[in-house]
Amino acid sequence: MSIYVITRRIISVAVLAFITLGLYGFGADIFLALSKMQFGPTLGRGFGFILALLATIIFGRIYCSTICPLGTAQDIAAGANFKRKYKYHKPNIIRYVVLAIVVIAVISGFGTLLGVADPYAIYVRAFSGALPHIFLIFLILAAAVFRGRFFCNTICPVGAILGCASKFSAISPRINEKCVSCGKCEKVCKCECIDLKNKTIDSSRCVMCGNCAKVCGVGAIDLISSQSEHRRGFFKSLSAAAFFGALPFVPKIFLPKSAPAGKSPSIPAGTLSWARFTNHCIGCGACIKRCPSKVLEHSYKFGIKGFMKPMFNFDKGFCQYECVECGYVCPANAILPLTPVEKSKVQTGTAQCSHQKCIIITKGENCAACAEHCPTGAIMMVSKNVNQKKRPVVKKELCVGCGACEYACPVFPEKAIVVTPLAIHQAAQLIEASPETQNTEEEGFKF
């Protein structure tokens, strides 16, 4: 049994390490692959959730002790408590409330709100540096020190769903006739699900960590076993898995394509529209963490559906024209991966200059910081006559909405040039190319 536990631990620590390193820019490919295996971000919009459900109905919740980074983080935190002794607890009713919330949220099209409680998202947001996110993971890890996988079996929406699929999983741990009721297994069960009075292990809460089998001195725990109740009830788990797998598609079919009400923020190219974005993004913040320009941040002012979704803040930075990083770290296909050429043809917003605020007009000084930074040539410096100082005018069809102008504008508190976001992204025109070489090789020196 030790081999199982050692292998599982190595895998879970490796997954945790690569996800963490990936947030700091190391091993981008493996980070993306691991994030696309996460259940929450891929539910209804990827393949990871299907693999997780399949694995769960066969092997139980091994996902929760290998793939989920928050699970491994809790185990490591709980490891600090050397003297820990877990006790069996009856199933918590809160789990069922959570389950109901999950179903209602997903059917009504607010499924991405579950990102607030999604374990992958919670883990990634913990690296954002923002206090509320750090506090949340601290609470969860603190609870783990005393109550093991308390979060996983009480609040976690992924745990609630996978728990239904694992209740009658094909393979599950069981206590056999060799048991002498010494109680060692109960003390190490981090899911508090070993009932020694009835000699049962609740597989809907068990994360298949293997600690019980490892510690049992008489070989009374068969970690990998096929129990008759499970064989009879397998169909129920299968149905539960199918139900939750199909659930995200219900709003897609039955709800009209409704855009969230109100204004929308500026969001990266590859999101296609605010409506599509809010239906995919779980607010994990991987894009925010990896953005080299540091222009993305969580938004809190764009309604319920917009809650915690990333948006551009052009006071902090601007979207570098050549950069496509965010599309390559998104697990939920909320930001589609683009090439720089594809990105250059996307208009996410348009800029407009309020001349009455512009330094060229208010101070009569040369500025043109906006035109200077514009990557597409959308800003022209024009004047009506020779006596008028040239001032910036935006050719909207060339603008991609990157915000370089707004960021560079030195006027405060209100910038003279501001980007207005588009709720549905449009196609940007490219500036007409000039002939390759003007071949005006001048003869001689002009001085």
Place this chain on the structure above:
Amino acid sequence: MNRREFLKTAAYGGAATVFSLVMSMRPLKLLAAETTDYPDIVAVRGGEPAALYKRGIEAFGGIQNFVRKGQTVLIKPNMAWGVGPERAANTNPELIREVIKSCLEAGAKSVSIFDHTCDQWESAYTNSTLESVAKDSGAAVAPGHIESHYQTISIPNGTLTQVKVHELYLSSDVIINVPVLKHHSGTGMTAGMKNLMGVVWDRGEYHRTSLDNCIADFCLFKRPTLNIIDAYKVMLTGGPRGHAGSRYSNPRMLIFSTDIVAADTAAARTFGVEPSSVSYITHAESRGVGSAKLDGMKIQRIEL
């Protein structure tokens, strides 16, 4: 030796020591000017950047006239933009490679480059290819985006009296300013003086206050030892970043001068504008930063 002889020897020895110390601290360009009659401006055209550089620096008596063994050198290119070398929005990489090599051959203790970029710093350092060229050539590449690397200095008579300047500009023994000549939407054109905006932290302050005056006044604080203006490929429209519609000329020229105003004046003519129409050049001249009167200067024009 009696006491009198001892005192005489000590006095002469002390004076000699002080004299040589003082002489070694004086700016090299003064030494060069006194010992040999070098031109005010050297302009070389009609070749590749490496060849242009070698011929031009030779006319100034070689890089060893500017870089002594054991000195620290800052080469300030323009690498502000996240675009490739073909755009000529950043300094030509082959030119930078050659300048770095020659400084190291002259015995420089270290050669560094950096820029406080306008575009996102990694994209600018990478796409310009200047980071990799510099590292290949043995130069150190310093970050320009970290505020704590900048220190506040005073410009008593400046439009801005306090400016945050990068520590490398403050501490390096030799500063070689290697800008690229091109169009600029704000100032009309950019060359030597404008390139020094890249050693300053708060560029927005320049734009907010008075762009042309601040550019000129900064040179009152500290001027580069030598200016080499890259006019190999000149962006005529759409600058400073350039775009698909930008037009170019190909003077295939480098302009060398220790006088930054003179260099920019010659650059303005090469670009195709009257120097008197470039506000920061006229400001700089009136404030005594340098001279824009090319007629009175010794200009060596070299065709390769």
